[in-house]
Amino acid sequence: MGSVPMHQYHPPMRTPLALKNDESRDTWLFWLTATVILFAGLGLRDPWPADEPRFALVARQMVESGQWLFPMRGDELYPDKPPLFMWLQAAFYAVTGNLRIAFLLPSLLASLGTLWLVRDLGRRLWSAQAGHYAAWALLLALQFTWQSKRAQIDPTVTFFITLSVYSLLRHLLRGPDWRFWSLGWFAAGLGVITKGVGVVALLVLLPAAWAQWRGWSGIATMRSAKFWLGPVALLLPLALWLLPMLLAVNASDDPALRAYADNILLKQTAKRYADPWHHHQPAWYFIQVALTQWLPTVAVLPWMLRPWRDALRARDARILLPLAWVLLVIVFFSLSSGKREVYIMPALPMLCLAMGPYLHDVLAKAWPRRIAFGLALALSALLAIAGAMVVWGEPGFERTLEEARGVAHGADPLGAMLLAIGAFGLAAVAWLRARRGVAALVWVLAGLWVGVSLIGYPLLNDASSARGLMQATGARIGPDAELGLVGWKEQNLLMADRPAKTFGFLRPFDEQLRDARAWQAQAPATRWLQVEATALDDCIDRSRAINLGISNRREWWLVPAAAMCASGQPQVR
Structure with missing residues (x-):
C-alpha cells in the first residue's frame, strides 16, 4: 500500500487518553448532528410526488393483499423498478402500522449506513480523522441530504453500491479478505434488485486490475480460484427474486405477467440505458450536477488536486481506486442520453472518502474558510430576503403559489419560515465569523434542513400529498x-x-x-x-x-x- 503523502497534516502529539476522548466527542457530535438533520420531520408528512406516493402505494398494497412477488399500482402491475425498495417499505409498514413513518425509513437508515461505511473505511485506510472529515463532507453535500430525506430509491441503492465498493476495497486495500470480496459482489446484486444499476460498483475492479498490471503495491490479488466466490454471490440475490417470479410467470396464462417480466428484465434495464425514451440531457450534464448539487463539498476541489496528484505519483492505491471509480461511474452514465441528477449520487460517497485524509489541512487554510463563510452568509441572506419579500412584498406571489400549488393558507407561513431560517443563519454567521466559517456553514445548513422539516412539512403536506384534495372529496x-x-x-x-x-x-x-x-x-x-x-x-x-x-x-x-x-x-x- 502506498504511503500517505508527506505534506498531509499530522496532528500534534497527544496522549492516548486525550486522543480517545477527542475521538469519542467527535463521534457523538457527528452522529447526533446526522440523526437530527436526517430524521427531523419524520412522521410530519405523507408521501409527496413525483415518486414517493407510487412506491408507498405499491408497498401498502403488498401488505394489504399479501401478494409481494408482483408489485401492483392500483389494479395494474408496476414493472418500472425491481421490488427490493418496496419490499423494505412494506416490511416497515407491516411492523409499524404507520405509513407516514414506514415510507421514509429505508432512505433514512440507508443514508446513516452510507455515512457509517464512509467513516469506517476512511478510518481503516488512513485514520479516524480522515474518516471523520469524509463523513462530514458527505453529510453536508446538498444532494445527499436532500435525497436522504425523500422516499425515493436512490438513497437505498447508494447504500448497497457503497457497501459493495467498501467491501471490495476492504479486500483490495486491506486484504486479502475473501469474505469481504464475496460481500462486495453480493451487495452489488442487492443493488441490481433495487434499481438495476448495482453492478456499477464492480467498476472499481478495473483500476485495481490496471494498478496491479502496472506494478503498484498494496493491492491484494484477484488471481485465485476464490475469485469466483464473487460472481456466485452476485447471482444469489438475483436468484432469490428472479426464480420465484419467473416460475410464477411460466405457470400462469396471464399475459400481463409475461409483459411484466419482459418489461422489468429488458425495457427497464438494457433498453432504458441504450435507447432511453425520456430525461434526455447533453453529455456534460453530470459535470453540471456535480458542481452544483454536490456543494459545498465540491467547493474544496481546487485544493484537492495537488495532494491527489502527489498521492497518485506515489502510487497510493487508496486514492487511485475510489477516484478512478468515481470517474468511471460518471462516464458510464454520461454515455447514455437519458440522464437524471440522481444517477451519479452513488459516486459521491467515494469522492468524499478520497477527500478525507486532506480535508483537515485544506480547511485550516484561510481561503476555504472564507468561501465556507461566504456560502453561509449568502444562503442565510437569501433565505431572509426571500422570506421578507413573501411576508411583506407583492401579494401576487402569494396568489400564484396558492393557485399553482393549492397551498391552503397562502404563502405567508412559508415566508415566515424562510425568514426565521435566514435569521437563524445570520445569527450563526455573526457569532462564528469568518475564522470559523466551516462551523458557520454547518449551522446554517443544519438550520435549513431542520427548519424546513419541522415547519415546512406540515404547511405543505395537505397540498403536496393530495391529502387535502382527498379529504375535500370525502x-x-x-x-x-x-x-x-x-x-x-x-x-x-x-x-x-x-x-x-x-x-x-x-x-x-x-x-x-x-x-x-x-x-x-x-x-x-x-x-x-x-x-x-x-x-x-x-x-x-x-x-x-x-x-x-x-x-x-x-x-x-x-x-x-x-x-x-x-x-x-x-x-x-
Missing part, C-alpha cells in the same frame, strides 16, 4: 358513497379516505372514463367519480359537477351520475 360525497378515480395519480389513491375503484393507470383516459361510466351507472345514487380535468369529455355537464380546484398542478373535478349525459357517449360537435 367530505363532499359523504361516508357511505363509493369513489372511482379517472386520470388519477398515485397520491390520489394513496390518500383516499376509503377504498377507491380504479380503471387502470396507464390506459388512455377515454377508456378509463368509459369503464368508469359503466361502473357508476350500476349504482348512480351512491357512486361518484373524481376526474382529472384533461380527462373530462363533452358527455359531462360541468355545471352539475364540482370543481375541486388545483392539487399537484392539476385540476380535479367531482362528477356525480347526474352530470353524465343520458347516452353515456360524448356528444359529436
Whole structure:
C-alpha cells in the first residue's frame, strides 16, 4: 500500500487518553448532528410526488393483499423498478402500522449506513480523522441530504453500491479478505434488485486490475480460484427474486405477467440505458450536477488536486481506486442520453472518502474558510430576503403559489419560515465569523434542513400529498358513497379516505372514463367519480359537477351520475 503523502497534516502529539476522548466527542457530535438533520420531520408528512406516493402505494398494497412477488399500482402491475425498495417499505409498514413513518425509513437508515461505511473505511485506510472529515463532507453535500430525506430509491441503492465498493476495497486495500470480496459482489446484486444499476460498483475492479498490471503495491490479488466466490454471490440475490417470479410467470396464462417480466428484465434495464425514451440531457450534464448539487463539498476541489496528484505519483492505491471509480461511474452514465441528477449520487460517497485524509489541512487554510463563510452568509441572506419579500412584498406571489400549488393558507407561513431560517443563519454567521466559517456553514445548513422539516412539512403536506384534495372529496360525497378515480395519480389513491375503484393507470383516459361510466351507472345514487380535468369529455355537464380546484398542478373535478349525459357517449360537435 502506498504511503500517505508527506505534506498531509499530522496532528500534534497527544496522549492516548486525550486522543480517545477527542475521538469519542467527535463521534457523538457527528452522529447526533446526522440523526437530527436526517430524521427531523419524520412522521410530519405523507408521501409527496413525483415518486414517493407510487412506491408507498405499491408497498401498502403488498401488505394489504399479501401478494409481494408482483408489485401492483392500483389494479395494474408496476414493472418500472425491481421490488427490493418496496419490499423494505412494506416490511416497515407491516411492523409499524404507520405509513407516514414506514415510507421514509429505508432512505433514512440507508443514508446513516452510507455515512457509517464512509467513516469506517476512511478510518481503516488512513485514520479516524480522515474518516471523520469524509463523513462530514458527505453529510453536508446538498444532494445527499436532500435525497436522504425523500422516499425515493436512490438513497437505498447508494447504500448497497457503497457497501459493495467498501467491501471490495476492504479486500483490495486491506486484504486479502475473501469474505469481504464475496460481500462486495453480493451487495452489488442487492443493488441490481433495487434499481438495476448495482453492478456499477464492480467498476472499481478495473483500476485495481490496471494498478496491479502496472506494478503498484498494496493491492491484494484477484488471481485465485476464490475469485469466483464473487460472481456466485452476485447471482444469489438475483436468484432469490428472479426464480420465484419467473416460475410464477411460466405457470400462469396471464399475459400481463409475461409483459411484466419482459418489461422489468429488458425495457427497464438494457433498453432504458441504450435507447432511453425520456430525461434526455447533453453529455456534460453530470459535470453540471456535480458542481452544483454536490456543494459545498465540491467547493474544496481546487485544493484537492495537488495532494491527489502527489498521492497518485506515489502510487497510493487508496486514492487511485475510489477516484478512478468515481470517474468511471460518471462516464458510464454520461454515455447514455437519458440522464437524471440522481444517477451519479452513488459516486459521491467515494469522492468524499478520497477527500478525507486532506480535508483537515485544506480547511485550516484561510481561503476555504472564507468561501465556507461566504456560502453561509449568502444562503442565510437569501433565505431572509426571500422570506421578507413573501411576508411583506407583492401579494401576487402569494396568489400564484396558492393557485399553482393549492397551498391552503397562502404563502405567508412559508415566508415566515424562510425568514426565521435566514435569521437563524445570520445569527450563526455573526457569532462564528469568518475564522470559523466551516462551523458557520454547518449551522446554517443544519438550520435549513431542520427548519424546513419541522415547519415546512406540515404547511405543505395537505397540498403536496393530495391529502387535502382527498379529504375535500370525502367530505363532499359523504361516508357511505363509493369513489372511482379517472386520470388519477398515485397520491390520489394513496390518500383516499376509503377504498377507491380504479380503471387502470396507464390506459388512455377515454377508456378509463368509459369503464368508469359503466361502473357508476350500476349504482348512480351512491357512486361518484373524481376526474382529472384533461380527462373530462363533452358527455359531462360541468355545471352539475364540482370543481375541486388545483392539487399537484392539476385540476380535479367531482362528477356525480347526474352530470353524465343520458347516452353515456360524448356528444359529436
